[in-house]
Amino acid sequence: MSISTYTMPLGPVHVALEEPVYFHLTVEGENIKNVELTSGHVHRGMERMAMQRTLVKNVTLTERVCSLCSNSHSFTYSMVVENALNLEIPERAKYLRVLAEEIKRIASHLFNLAIQVHIAGFKSFFMHVMEVREIMQDIKETVYGNRMNLAANCIGGVKCDVTDELLEYILKQMDVIEPQLEEIKDIFTNNHIILTRTNGLGILPPEDALALGVCGPTARGSGIVRDVRRDTPYAAYPDLEFDVITEPGCCVHSRAMVRVRELFESVKLIRQCCNKMPKGPVFNHMGKIPYNEAFAHTEAPRGEVAYYIRTNGTDKPARLKWRVPSYMNWKALGVMMRGCQIAEVALVLNSVDPCVSCTER
Amino acid sequence: MQEIIKGHAPLIDALTPLCTGEKAIKHTTDLYGNGYHWFRLDQSSKIKDAARILKGYQARLIMISAYSVTDGPEECKELCYHFDVEGIIYNLTVTQNREWPIVPSITPEFANADWHEREIMELYNIKVTDHPNPKRLFLDEKLDAGLLASAVPLSVMMNGASSKDLWERILSEKEQQR
Numbered sequence: 001m002s003i004s005t006y007t008m009p010l011g012p013v014h015v016a017l018e019e020p021v022y023f024h025l026t027v028e029g030e031n032i033k034n035v036e037l038t039s040g041h042v043h044r045g046m047e048r049m050a051m052q053r054t055l056v057k058n059v060t061l062t063e064r065v066c067s068l069c070s071n072s073h074s075f076t077y078s079m080v081v082e083n084a085l086n087l088e089i090p091e092r093a094k095y096l097r098v099l100a101e102e103i104k105r106i107a108s109h110l111f112n113l114a115i116q117v118h119i120a121g122f123k124s125f126f127m128h129v130m131e132v133r134e135i136m137q138d139i140k141e142t143v144y145g146n147r148m149n150l151a152a153n154c155i156g157g158v159k160c161d162v163t164d165e166l167l168e169y170i171l172k173q174m175d176v177i178e179p180q181l182e183e184i185k186d187i188f189t190n191n192h193i194i195l196t197r198t199n200g201l202g203i204l205p206p207e208d209a210l211a212l213g214v215c216g217p218t219a220r221g222s223g224i225v226r227d228v229r230r231d232t233p234y235a236a237y238p239d240l241e242f243d244v245i246t247e248p249g250c251c252v253h254s255r256a257m258v259r260v261r262e263l264f265e266s267v268k269l270i271r272q273c274c275n276k277m278p279k280g281p282v283f284n285h286m287g288k289i290p291y292n293e294a295f296a297h298t299e300a301p302r303g304e305v306a307y308y309i310r311t312n313g314t315d316k317p318a319r320l321k322w323r324v325p326s327y328m329n330w331k332a333l334g335v336m337m338r339g340c341q342i343a344e345v346a347l348v349l350n351s352v353d354p355c356v357s358c359t360e361r
Numbered sequence: 362m363q364e365i366i367k368g369h370a371p372l373i374d375a376l377t378p379l380c381t382g383e384k385a386i387k388h389t390t391d392l393y394g395n396g397y398h399w400f401r402l403d404q405s406s407k408i409k410d411a412a413r414i415l416k417g418y419q420a421r422l423i424m425i426s427a428y429s430v431t432d433g434p435e436e437c438k439e440l441c442y443h444f445d446v447e448g449i450i451y452n453l454t455v456t457q458n459r460e461w462p463i464v465p466s467i468t469p470e471f472a473n474a475d476w477h478e479r480e481i482m483e484l485y486n487i488k489v490t491d492h493p494n495p496k497r498l499f500l501d502e503k504l505d506a507g508l509l510a511s512a513v514p515l516s517v518m519m520n521g522a523s524s525k526d527l528w529e530r531i532l533s534e535k536e537q538q539r
Contacts, residue, residue, distance in 0.1 A: 040499030083391050213421050213473035231448035232395045295397060295443055295450055297423065308426040308441060319428035328473055360499060 004028050010345060021356050023345070030341045035334045043360040050320040055081055055155060055289070055311075058320065063149050066324060066358035068108040071100050072300030073322070073358075074153040079234060080307040081155045083294035085286060092280045093157030094236040099170075099273040100144070100152040101235075101298075102266040106177075107136040108301035109217075109259040109266075112353045113184070116256055119346045120197040125187060132180045139173050142166070157283025167274040174267050181263050188253075188260050198253040202336035202348035205250055209332065216303020217262070218329045218352045220246045221255030228299040240272045252351040259353075289313055300325055302353045324358040367396035367449055375414045376400050376451070379407045396449045405455045405464045408442065412467040415451065420444040422467070425477040427485040430456075438462050438485060457487060466492040 010023040020041035026034035046065060050058050063074040075097055082089060089097075114129035137147045143166050144150040152158050162170075188194055204214070209222040219226050227244040229237045245261040247254035291313050297306040303325030312318040329352040336348050366388045377400075380386050385401040402408060423443040430437050438457040443450060455464060466489045468474045478489045479498040486505075489495065496502075 040497075040501075043499050079391075086392075088392050210421075211472045213423075213471070228448075231445075232393075232450070234391075234393050234395070238393065293399075293441075293452075294391075295452060296391070297445075297450075304423070306424045306443065308424065308443065310428060312432060318432070319426065321424070321426040321428070323424040327476060331473065331475065 005033060008342070010342075021354075025337075025342065025345070027342060030343075032337050032340050032342065032345070035337045037330065037333070039330075039356065039360055041360070042357050044357075046361040047321060051317055054315045055286075055317060056315075058317070059154055060151070062322070063151065063153075065322070065361060066355050067148055068104070068111060068355065069300040069302055069305065069324070069358065070149045071104045071152060072298055072305050074151075075101060075235075076296050076298045076300075076305045076307045076322070077320075078153045078155050079298065080294050080296035080309045081311075083296050084292045084309050084311045085155075085289060087156055087284060087286060089157045089284060090281045091236075091278045092161075093282045095273045095277040096158045096162060096282060097153060098236045098240065099162065099270060099277075100150050100158075102269045102273070103136060103139055103143075103170075104150070105266045105301045106263055106270075107133055107140065108353075109263055110136065110184075112350065113188070113256060113259055115350050116198070116252075116347070117194065119350055120194060122191070122193050125191075125194075129184060132177065132184065135173055135177045135180075139170055142169065154283060155286055157281070159283070161282045167277065170270060171274050174271055178264075178267055181260075181267070184263075185260050188256060194256075195253065197347060198251065198256060198351075199249070200251050200253075201344055202252045202340060202351055203250050204332050204336050208335045209250075212328070212332050212335070214303070214329050214332045214352075216299070216301070216325045216329070216353070217255050217258040218303060218325075218332060220244070220258045221351075222250045223248045228297050228304050232297060234296075234298060236273065239276070240269055242269050252347055255351045289315060302326060302355065303329065322361070324355065324361075326352070326355045326359045330354065330359065366390050366398075367394070368398055369418060369446060369449065372414070372418050372446065372451070373398060376411060376453075379403060379411055397452065398450070399452045399454070401454045401456075405440075405457060408440075408453060408455050408467060409465045409470075411442075411453050412470040415444050415446070416470045418446050420446045420451065420471075422471040422473055422477075423450075425474065425481060427481045427487060429485075435459060438487060440464060440481065440487070442467070462487040463490060464488070465490050468493055 005026055005028045008025045008027050010025055022038040024036040025032050050061055053061060059074050062077040063070045065073045110129055110133040114126050118126035141147050143162055144152055204222045206222045206224060209219050209224050223246050225244055225246055230244050242265045245258050247257050289311050293310045295308050297304055306323045308321045310318040340348055379402050380400045381403055382401060387399045389397045423445050426441040428439055430439055437459045440455050442453040466478055476498055478492055481487050482489050483497055483500045
């Protein structure tokens, strides 16, 4: 370390999100030369807990790994158990799973975008995005009875059907939210404050994105065409039409624009689900639990969620392991923050939509 | 009619010589027709060769799962490496020696193996050789590796007076120490 560089501690709280992660920034003047981080403050031993609970009870546990991606965890967990048990789910359940997932994706992306503009100092727009997000929160509360954890998934399908009246209500709300999303897109594309603060900031070149195995909007913001919904199709996605959104800019603004444009893809998917949903049962019963191992992965709002299970003939898993999108994206911050100024750290950090609690489990 | 499972034949052919044991290779699909290929490597050290082969196919490391096998002929630890090649999943399993669990690092081939391997070292007490940055990920440096595995869950401890779980655990640990 030269005489002009020093290590600056940042955190463990109040860095973009009020979750504990501790950064060690090597800085030269205002410029960041190197980034290291210390985590482990909220390790909850959830994988160990999962091995002491039954397969059925773990649906509830896994939904609590993460708040914004909560549905993706119970979804992927149910899928991995179904793979291990060779349990098929009804057609209607496949559509209902996608419906819940895309509703959560819109709410999650809007939350991240709202925080992004809040950090950029654009408070009025932050309030507006949060207000638009309330439309999705209302849908969640009306359809599922909860604003965060939907408890929609179960092993073999979904817990509750969604009535035709509620599907009609969701379609109407999509008509309400879409023009407001257009407004948000327009502001993100053209607003001077946003462009000045985020365009060209926190560069992650495609070769680094590939080498570090980053996923979700973080990868797609560097032009990497990677989306589990398209690459390893599951649930009703193979029957639905949507585009994998990428942006070439590799910067904070690119990652935000991926999320903005994905909002419209999710609206498209929700409409297709409501219109094409077949009639029929919504879950199948579990059969005998064999000795087996299985893997499943899905595209959560923040990126790929992966689950691995080993079953041993009992109703408790011999091992349940999962990996969340943030786990892969943290290391990319070292590349993104190099050369940035200290004041820009929070913006760059938020651009990967980080989640500490799910990283540490 | 025989089911065709999606996969890359040259890659499967290249990995096959590393797995000569009985039932060391299996191919499965999920309910949506996605392909999953499972390889049980002969030795831990072969994971390095397998990683180089997969790197040549632009594979992406998704996750490394460590676990204890308690229902086999003797208790041991295993690692399962999950790779993605164009949406098809390749799972490579290596069994650890019970006394000296050790595996070579694949971080030089796959940079994103870094955190996975550091987690395995501190939570499962498996030695990962030639890791470029073998620092603690979650636990403080002062704590022993594998410490959390030695903790007794609160539920087991509280039920210790009335159920056999706690006593059976003590007995099995005493057995292992002999």
